Amino acid sequence: MPSTPVVVDAAVVLLGATVTTITHPLLYVKLLIQVGHEPLPPAVGSTMLGRPVLYLPGFFSYAQYVLRVDGKLGLFRGLSPRIASSTISTLVRGKIERRVLQSKKDEHQNSFRKLVQETTHDMIFRCLSRVATHPFHVMSVRCMAQFVGRETKYSGVFSCIMTIFKEEGLSGFYTGFVPHVLGEVLFLWCCNLLAYLINTYAVDDSFSQASTLRNYTKFVMSITLRVLTYPFTLVADVMAVNNCGLAAGLPPRFPVFTSWLHCWNHLSTEDQLFRGSRLFFRQVPVTLPPSVED
Template sequence: MVTRAEMSRPRKERRGVPASGGSALDMDTAVVILGAGVTALTHPLLYVKLLIQVGHEPQPPTTGSNLFGRKVLYLPGFFSYARHIVRVDGKRGLFRGLSPRIMSSTVSTVVRSRVKQVTPIPDMEHVSNKDDIKTSLRKVVKETSHEMVVQCVARIFTHPFHVISVRCMAQFVGREMKYSGLFSSVAEIFRHEGIAGFFVGLVPHVLGEIIFLWCCNLLAHFINTYAVDDNFSQAPAVRSYTKFVMGIAVSALTYPFLLVADLMAVNNCGLQAGLPPHTPVFRSWIHCWRHLGAQGQLFRGSSFFFRRVPLEMTALAVE
């Protein structure tokens, strides 16, 4: 006979399955669904960004004025660019390369969950306001190291899907159909480039994420420790937003790593967007970085609005 105490326990626990396992599975499923939704909603934004990154400018610049009233040339912003894609490919064209991105998001969630099971979060020491400076710094380093391992493993597993997605979107430049589906794209890359083709651009991507993670966490820690006074009534609220603000600032500084990673994923893969005369064939990601730096293009695609024409393009327009 089942007692009242047993009836009050979760059904899975009464069957011998821990309730926490079910809740963890439900949480992973919810994260996967939410991630897929966010990925789908933001995909047009990232699609336009990728085309700008590879240097595809199908529309002429327009004349405008800056804050000082001087006339400058501006390249089309996100909405103008998106309308151009719709005119060429229809509304569905804004979602080119979406399926590998959803796969990447799903795989990332699963991998992160498995890695965290190997190093359980409850075993980690979290920073407390009661800790002294040396102890709190040690905990921040330990937490960041754990996050770095999770991020690196997830990136290695998801990077092949990122490469496929980037190449699917870059086909817009030359109107190719070389990468039309997930499985056919896998076969195409493996046939011509082997296993290494799935990991083109991985190094700058991982480096950018590692630098972002450490800079963001350490800067937030030092600001919360030395700049925010405990006597200030809003100190807890300020500390809760510090990492978010630092994330925005650091992401701008580490953007060139993301740009180089995306360009390397397209470079010399058989698509017009990654071949001369559209772009040089790069020997390595460092060669790509130096080329962009020499042209002042290391932040190309970082802005969707008020995109000023580069100086060399302005000179050609004047001539």
Template sequence: MADAASQVLLGSGLTVLSQPLMYVKVLVQVGYEPLPPTLGRNIFGRQVYQLPGLFSYAKHIVKVDGRAGLFKGLAPRLCSSAIGTVVHGKVLQQYQEAEEAEPGTSKKEPVSSLEQVLKETSREMVARSAATLITHPFHVITLRCMVQFIGRETKYSGTLSAFATIYREEGILGFFAGLIPRLLGDILSLWLCNMLAYLINTYALENGVSTMAEVKSYSQAVTGFFASMLTYPFVLVSNLMAVNNCGLAGGLLPYAPTYSSWLDCWSQLHKEGNMSRGNSLFFRKVPAGKRYVWEERRFR
């Protein structure tokens, strides 16, 4: 219990610290650009027109809503984090208890490294999927609370009232808008990360010197970053579907058409070249072939 409580507290702390970052990212993902491009320099020192980065965007939010404005949607996100941590831990605990209860467990021969990776990844996939499934309604509410900044709405003003609003207007399915691409992205990212780390540790670093043991400890983080980059479009599509056509300005035209499904959303973003929108919040380039529309605070 103490271990679970410490994990919840740690997760809650990280959630609070990362809230402004997620808030800005979500608004950028929707396509909201409250500040026009400015002339700056890229990483090579060349003068280019750039979109405001994380800090400029955050300053604008503070100017409009004060510092507390950076933490819109924090309450449902904290609920999601805490519940997700507990569910994830409980699922893994059930696997561990079932394995210990098997007769002759101590007499079993050691499994191969690959077999162990496959088993642990499969268990982690089930645990993450269960946590995502249970906490997704809180995730939807979090996103909608954030997107209200665009139209200055107050439709989702509290967690409990948001549950009632979604159920009244969209039914049970409204709580799971964007769930499929989110699950697919999580699963693909997990398997890519773990299998790449296994391949690197087993083959690329197999015959290295003793210092390679330290390098191996970082391979999981490196492959995790690489996997998250590859699966980012699933995150983008999931977030857009969670707010699409929900009655908020950020989920309607001119920011987004009414998508018939997440595949339709994927297809439209791909055609527009927007599959990586919001992936980077620094050195943001002006979209090629687009012009900034001040009245709409977006590019078209």
């Protein structure tokens, strides 16, 4: 029997929640690194060329430290808001995609017009999805960041909602929203346009594996551009914690930022715009100690 949209959405939601739960420890450790929490000393190592360097603890060492401090469930702080965010995003995407499929017209496979239409539809979805899910992202980030100062200010979803609304109003749910959306929109357009240009003008149809190569072009572009747009994600996560009453977002760790551009400039000055982009083989950055005077 054909599956109904409700059954399909339920299956996708369940799958998304499972993947979110499995990958949450990775994002948890990444978030702690993003806010500059380095509780373990670096270890002496060497590069492939034999040059001695200092390596900061990778994911496994960091995760073991969190387990020692918080126990077996320690790596799952902030999981419930992320599951809520994943569920809402899946439901919104499913409804929008069904509407797009119903109204989509047949066009030439490589037409630029089709590229613009599909990218525009995807951009609208991502913006709407971010509007709906960003409050849960803020809650999740703050729950995880409590590990730094051992606070208990943010716990469950409802407690987070009440605390944020009481202290910051509706604007508190959208701290870091602008850089997050800008990063996603920039990534989407650049990825699709570059993949289109390469597939149209660089891949020769006479090549026997042209179709296979075109299938991988967008995947390769997405990996490259995700790294280049990472600073937007970092700034969004730092802004979500900044000046919310947690040690992870207050001096001397960070100054109180007046805007996300202020945060960007501060991290750029400290040469830290890519902090947290790697979870393995993290070399100690050669920078000056962070300054609280900005």
